[in-house]
Amino acid sequence: MGSWKRHLLARALNRYVTALQRNRPRSIHRRVLEFPPIHSGQHPRSFVVLCEADKLLDGCWCAWSWMRFLHPLLHLRLFVDGEVTHAMRVLFLRLFPGGEIASMPHLLASQPPPPQYFARLLEHYRYARKLSLILHLQGNGPLLYCDSDVLAFRHPGTLIDRIERGGPNAYMTDQNEPSQDPWICARARALGLPLHEELNSGLLWVTPNSLDPALVERLLEGWSPTYYNHFSEQTIFCALMPASGAQPLPEAEYTLNAQGMFFYEPDIPCEELTVRHYVGIVRHRMYSRAYPFLARQALA
Numbered sequence: 001m002g003s004w005k006r007h008l009l010a011r012a013l014n015r016y017v018t019a020l021q022r023n024r025p026r027s028i029h030r031r032v033l034e035f036p037p038i039h040s041g042q043h044p045r046s047f048v049v050l051c052e053a054d055k056l057l058d059g060c061w062c063a064w065s066w067m068r069f070l071h072p073l074l075h076l077r078l079f080v081d082g083e084v085t086h087a088m089r090v091l092f093l094r095l096f097p098g099g100e101i102a103s104m105p106h107l108l109a110s111q112p113p114p115p116q117y118f119a120r121l122l123e124h125y126r127y128a129r130k131l132s133l134i135l136h137l138q139g140n141g142p143l144l145y146c147d148s149d150v151l152a153f154r155h156p157g158t159l160i161d162r163i164e165r166g167g168p169n170a171y172m173t174d175q176n177e178p179s180q181d182p183w184i185c186a187r188a189r190a191l192g193l194p195l196h197e198e199l200n201s202g203l204l205w206v207t208p209n210s211l212d213p214a215l216v217e218r219l220l221e222g223w224s225p226t227y228y229n230h231f232s233e234q235t236i237f238c239a240l241m242p243a244s245g246a247q248p249l250p251e252a253e254y255t256l257n258a259q260g261m262f263f264y265e266p267d268i269p270c271e272e273l274t275v276r277h278y279v280g281i282v283r284h285r286m287y288s289r290a291y292p293f294l295a296r297q298a299l300a
Contacts, residue, residue: 028291029057033095035298038067040076040099044141045163047074050104050130051148053082058148060095065151065294067096073163074144079104079133081126108132117220118213124225127233130201135213138206142166147202149278151290153270153297158253162205169246170205171237172254172277173198180238181229187219188239196242200256201234202277203249210244260285270294 047070051059059078067076076099078092084103092101108129113119121128137143144163150172162170178198188195193215219236229235253274260267261281268276270293278286 026287026291028287028295031291031295032057032060032064032298033091035064035095035295037095037097038064038071039097040067041072042098043072043075045074046077046137046141046143048134048137048143048145049076049078049148050133050145051078051080053080055148056080056088056091060092061291061294062146062148062151063096063099064298065153066146066156069152069155069160070144070163073160076100077102077137079107081105081129104129104133108136111136115217117223118217120225121220121223121232125228125232127230131216131233131236134204134206135211135216138209138211140208142205142207145204145206147277149283149286150202150275151278151286151294152275153290153293154274156253156275158250159205159275167205167207167210169207169210169241169244170249171196171199171201171241171246172203172256172275173248173251174200175251175255175257179231179234181227181232181235183223183227183229184219184232184235184239187221188235191218193219193239194242195235195238196246196248197238198248199234199238199241200277201237202256202279203254203275204237204241207244211240212243215240215243258282260289 047066049059049063063076063078076096078099078101080088080101081104084101089101092099114122114132118128122132134143134145142163159170180197185195216236219239255268255273255275256277256279258281259265267285267289270290276290278290
């Protein structure tokens with residue numbers, strides 16, 4: 001068998017094994033419900049976690065990993081991309097007394113309609129709701145936004161210092177090859193806007209009203225579903241954040257890379273991490289390595 005065939009076979013086998021590791025039922029998911037509760041007091045600064053409706057437990061793992069360090073600096077707000085049932089609310093509030101859990105679609109439906117091109121993006125591109133949520137919430141005070149697959153393992157001192165000082169905006173960077181929407185990039189360049197193309201939108205510190213919604217509409221002028229790209233939301237943030245004076249967080253502490261994507265290679269030990277974004281290619285490592293590590297920390 002030629003080397004290229006072996007390479008293709010290895011990649012196909014890796015996709016199968018990692019998908020199995022990522023999607024199979026695991027008892028570890030519900031272990032978070034045994035963790036000591038963390039009270040979320042009222043505060044004008046928010047810690048905002050977003051999760052899908054069927055990933056509530058992922059949202060709880062993320063929130064718990066961060067709130068043990070962020071309490072009482074920020075008020076926890078978990079938004080679900082779907083309906084919030086009574087059972088979900090009870091589960092969440094048992095783990096985070098005083099926290100807030102809400103439906104993102106319900107919140108966005110209560111807001112004034114967006115302008116033409118942003119409305120079109122929202123209609124045809126599901127991740128536009130995340131952008132809309134952050135743009136809305138920044139009007140209520142400072143916020144730290146976090147995808148539910150971004151976990152904190154040690155005290156995130158650099159970020160907490162920035163929160164306590166009140167700014168400036170901040171984001172984590174992608175140590176892999178950054179993923180961008182070429183159509184949005186071309187629009188930004190046509191408008192003469194700087195792009196922080198290494199930006200990853202999984203973790204964002206946003207000060208009040210620092211992101212310009214009018215700039216979003218300018219970037220989207222002429223957009224149609226034919227330009228659909230998975231990374232449109234992130235690429236819009238690549239233009240919004242530098243326009244707000246944002247700065248990157250240190251890569252050594254706020255990690256996003258592909259190590260561990262292959263099932264046969266070593267992962268980054270959690271003991272060496274402060275914060276890591278477990279994007280899709282390493283999501284299986286979050287369940288197999290990160291969750292058991294956090295459980296040992298929580299239940300020691």
